[in-house]
Amino acid sequence: MEPVYDKIGVGYSQFRKPDPGIATAICNALGNSEKVLNVGAGTGSYEPKDRKVVAVEPSSEMIQQRPVGAAPVHQATAEDLPFEDDEFDAAMALLSIHHWNDYRAGIREMQRVSQQRIVIFTYDPEFFGFWLTDYLPEITEIDLPAFPAMEEFHALPGTVTIETVPIPHDCTDGFMCAYWRRPEAYLDANVRSAISTFSKIGNVSQGLNRLESDLKSGEWERKYSELSSLEEINLGYRLVVVEDW
Numbered sequence: 001m002e003p004v005y006d007k008i009g010v011g012y013s014q015f016r017k018p019d020p021g022i023a024t025a026i027c028n029a030l031g032n033s034e035k036v037l038n039v040g041a042g043t044g045s046y047e048p049k050d051r052k053v054v055a056v057e058p059s060s061e062m063i064q065q066r067p068v069g070a071a072p073v074h075q076a077t078a079e080d081l082p083f084e085d086d087e088f089d090a091a092m093a094l095l096s097i098h099h100w101n102d103y104r105a106g107i108r109e110m111q112r113v114s115q116q117r118i119v120i121f122t123y124d125p126e127f128f129g130f131w132l133t134d135y136l137p138e139i140t141e142i143d144l145p146a147f148p149a150m151e152e153f154h155a156l157p158g159t160v161t162i163e164t165v166p167i168p169h170d171c172t173d174g175f176m177c178a179y180w181r182r183p184e185a186y187l188d189a190n191v192r193s194a195i196s197t198f199s200k201i202g203n204v205s206q207g208l209n210r211l212e213s214d215l216k217s218g219e220w221e222r223k224y225s226e227l228s229s230l231e232e233i234n235l236g237y238r239l240v241v242v243e244d245w
């Protein structure tokens, strides 16, 4: 079957640039791991330059967008990693596991090939409160079933820590909630094309017309006035670290 990102990944690297604050959180979560596997690596965002990184990515379209000098990449899937047991110090998967056919198998594979820790950047499906769902409630229906509940991570073998990753107001990685303080961005079809959820929603025009009209009338600012003074916000993004299994 053709990897989904062969279709929806076109133009990804233009709108999905690693955010410096999120990069620091990921780097800290990797601890002193030297040999790191990046699973669902996409175009190579957040691959630390000061460690030995190997990438796994199923989509040719995403692989093509990896910059010159990026880590070597294997075209494979998380569920069947082409590596020996304990070949890496750490394995990370960043905004990827909700796309896997079987995330439990993928996580098992990450623990098999990694000696010390796994790091997963994901979204807590029990978090509610992103304003865009007031306009497009379909987002919730599409996204929530794809993300594992935090209890699933707590049940994994090993010591599990889960921390909140706050999203800055000028986040450079254009994922779903990145534009929480730049609402007009969601009206741009190019911005939306770098957010996989939008490829699964049918017709967004009704919801987006309401957003546009609220932006024009000042209603959006009135409704969400508390956002304008915030530099960063908790919107449900989490960094899961599992060690010592």
Ligand SMILES: C[S@@+](CC[C@H](N)C(=O)[O-])C[C@H]1O[C@@H](n2cnc3c(N)ncnc32)[C@H](O)[C@@H]1O
Residues within 6 Å of the ligand: 003, 005, 016, 039, 040, 041, 042, 043, 044, 045, 046, 056, 057, 058, 059, 062, 076, 077, 078, 079, 093, 094, 095, 096, 097, 099, 100, 101, 196
């Ligand atoms: C939203 S992108 C994230 C890419 C990158 N980790 C980043 O942070 O920019 C999700 C990635 O997961 C990949 N993916 C989808 N199914 C996968 C699977 N079964 N195993 C590994 N990666 C997969 C997609 O091809 C895509 O590159």
